[in-house]
Amino acid sequence: MTPMNTEVEVKHVDIAALGFLVTESGLAGIIDFHGTLISDVAHARKKGQASADSFHIARNGSPAGNPVSLQDTIDDALVRQNGTVGDAKIG
Numbered sequence: 001m002t003p004m005n006t007e008v009e010v011k012h013v014d015i016a017a018l019g020f021l022v023t024e025s026g027l028a029g030i031i032d033f034h035g036t037l038i039s040d041v042a043h044a045r046k047k048g049q050a051s052a053d054s055f056h057i058a059r060n061g062s063p064a065g066n067p068v069s070l071q072d073t074i075d076d077a078l079v080r081q082n083g084t085v086g087d088a089k090i091g
Contacts (some may be wrong), residue, residue, distance in 0.1 A: 013030065034048055047074075049070070052068045068088050071088070
């Protein structure tokens with residue numbers, strides 16, 4: 001793996017329309033994400049903030065009445081294929 005240090009920003013992504021979620025899961029919403037990804041050959045660290053409008057987590061459920069936000073840090077040991085989630089805040 002090539003080492004990298006990058007900043008990522010996506011806005012107004014319809015997660016149901018991406019095509020990688022099973023439609024029957026019920027997951028849906030419009031997301032924004034801003035964060036950084038730093039990796040070397042052995043480790044990767046993602047740190048960022050995401051928010052979702054009209055967020056659904058159940059197929060027959062109603063969307064959240066307010067935006068849902070997530071702020072977190074994920075450290076991944078690439079060679080061992082495991083990692084940790086730290087400093088997670090959901091609002």
